[in-house]
Amino acid sequence: MIKLGRYNDLEVVREVEFGIYVSDGEGVEILMPKRYVPEGTVVGNNLRCFVYQDSEARLIATTERPYVQVGEFASLQVNAVNEVGAFADWGTSKELLIPHREQAREMEVGHRYVIYVYVDEMSGRIVGTARLERYLDNVPAPFEANEEVEILVWKPTPLGYKVIINNSHTGLIYRNQIFRPVHIGERLRAWVRSVRDDEKIDLSLQPMGYRNVIDSAEAQLLRSLHLHGGFLSLTDHSEPAEIAELLQMSKKNFKRAVGALYKQQRIKLEADGIRLVE
Numbered sequence: 001m002i003k004l005g006r007y008n009d010l011e012v013v014r015e016v017e018f019g020i021y022v023s024d025g026e027g028v029e030i031l032m033p034k035r036y037v038p039e040g041t042v043v044g045n046n047l048r049c050f051v052y053q054d055s056e057a058r059l060i061a062t063t064e065r066p067y068v069q070v071g072e073f074a075s076l077q078v079n080a081v082n083e084v085g086a087f088a089d090w091g092t093s094k095e096l097l098i099p100h101r102e103q104a105r106e107m108e109v110g111h112r113y114v115i116y117v118y119v120d121e122m123s124g125r126i127v128g129t130a131r132l133e134r135y136l137d138n139v140p141a142p143f144e145a146n147e148e149v150e151i152l153v154w155k156p157t158p159l160g161y162k163v164i165i166n167n168s169h170t171g172l173i174y175r176n177q178i179f180r181p182v183h184i185g186e187r188l189r190a191w192v193r194s195v196r197d198d199e200k201i202d203l204s205l206q207p208m209g210y211r212n213v214i215d216s217a218e219a220q221l222l223r224s225l226h227l228h229g230g231f232l233s234l235t236d237h238s239e240p241a242e243i244a245e246l247l248q249m250s251k252k253n254f255k256r257a258v259g260a261l262y263k264q265q266r267i268k269l270e271a272d273g274i275r276l277v278e
Contacts, residue, residue, distance in 0.1 A: 002028050002059065004051055004119055005070030005126045010061060012045045022049060022061050032061040052092060052126055066091035070117050070126060073135075073152055073164050075185020077112045088115065088128060102129035112185050114154050114164070137168040141201050143192045151190045151203065153182055163190070163203065171201035178205065180248030206249075217249050217257035222266070222276070230276040235269075 002008055002024050010022035010030070019034040020041060030051060041047070049061035050069075067090050068074035076088040079095060086107040087095040098107065098115060107113060107130070115128040116135045129135075132154070143149065143165070151163040151171065160175040161182055173182075173190065182188075193202040206216050224247055225232055234243060240251040247254060258274065261267045268275045 001026065002030065002051055003070075004053070004059070005117065006051065007069065008049050008051050008061075009046055010049050012041060012043050012047060014043060022047060030059045030061045032063070036062045036064065038063060050092070052094065053124075054094065057125065062092060064092045068115070068117050070119055072167055073114060073116050073132065075112050075152070076115045076128070078107045078109055081107060081109055088113070090117070090128075096126065096128045098128040098130065102127065102131055104130040114152065114185055132164075136164070136170055140199055141165075141169050141195050143169075143195055143201060145192055145194055146207065147192045148207070149190055149192060149203070151188050153184055153186045153188065155184065165190075165201060165203070169201060171203045173203050173205065179244040179250055180205070206253075217247075217253040218260055220247055220249060221254070221257045221261065221274075225267070225274065225276040230278070231273055233273040235271075235273060 008024065010024055012020050013023045013029060014021045020032050020037050021029045022032055023029045030049075032047075032049065038047070047061075047063065050064060050066055051059055051061055054060050067076065074090070076090055076096065078086045078088050078098075080087040085097050085099040086103065087097060090096040096115070096117065113130050114132065115130055116132050117126065117128050118135070119125070120127050149165050151165055152167075154162045154164050154170070156162075157172070160173045160178065163171050163173060165171045171192075188205065190203045190205055191207045193204050195201050232246070234246065234254070236255065238251070243249065243251050243254045249257070258267070258269070262269060266277055268277055
């Protein structure tokens with residue numbers, strides 16, 4: 001069965017002057033225009049195709065790789081706006097329509113928005129929406145403390161940033177737990193801090209537990225030393241904001257990492273900073 005707005009593994013069944021036809025083996029044939037056909041393709045080959053609709057609602061197969069499929073969330077840039085809605089670049093030659101009714105606020109050209117892609121039941125067309133709440137899972141979260149997840153940064157809140165976890169649930173990263181710049185639409189690794197009694201999920205950008213935190217901080221400090229020629233002008237007296245900007249960690253974790261690496265004789269402490277021991 002052909003899945004609209006998704007990748008499909010399809011067989012090349014015939015060639016025509018303007019492209020090829022691919023099939024799911026159940027009698028459905030779809031045109032792949034010539035410009036998308038990989039060089040050397042012959043009848044009998046299997047191709048991984050993305051299936052969408054052209055302007056006349058005909059199914060089209062392409063070897064283009066969209067940034068997002070139906071049923072997924074992504075950050076997309078709006079390239080045009082008219083009376084129908086906004087049109088966003090989603091990685092195919094035909095831009096994704098986001099109707100005005102599906103915009104949380106009026107969209108502007110050149111701006112990026114977190115979008116969910118779905119098939120509209122009325123028109124049968126692939127469209128996007130910025131009204132995400134109804135597409136997020138409200139069932140009890142299947143996550144455990146310290147579980148590693150993928151997040152998509154959704155929007156700022158007074159407490160921090162609301163994020164989408166593993167393309168299904170929402171969670172929160174508290175502002176005082178963020179030690180690096182975070183951008184709307186960015187995909188990041190995160191760790192579950194806790195699933196509260198009200199099923200809300202708190203997250204961290206660092207693994208939980210003393211040893212995990214220190215291991216992560218040590219690795220980050222060593223990476224930064226290598227990037228800066230083996231020396232960092234940071235000391236116990238450095239401001240927390242300066243440490244966070246350079247190392248994306250708290251001053252507390254910085255001091256712990258420095259202590260651990262000093263004991264391992266991997267760094268030297270100087271009056272004006274830290275030097276890597278080669």
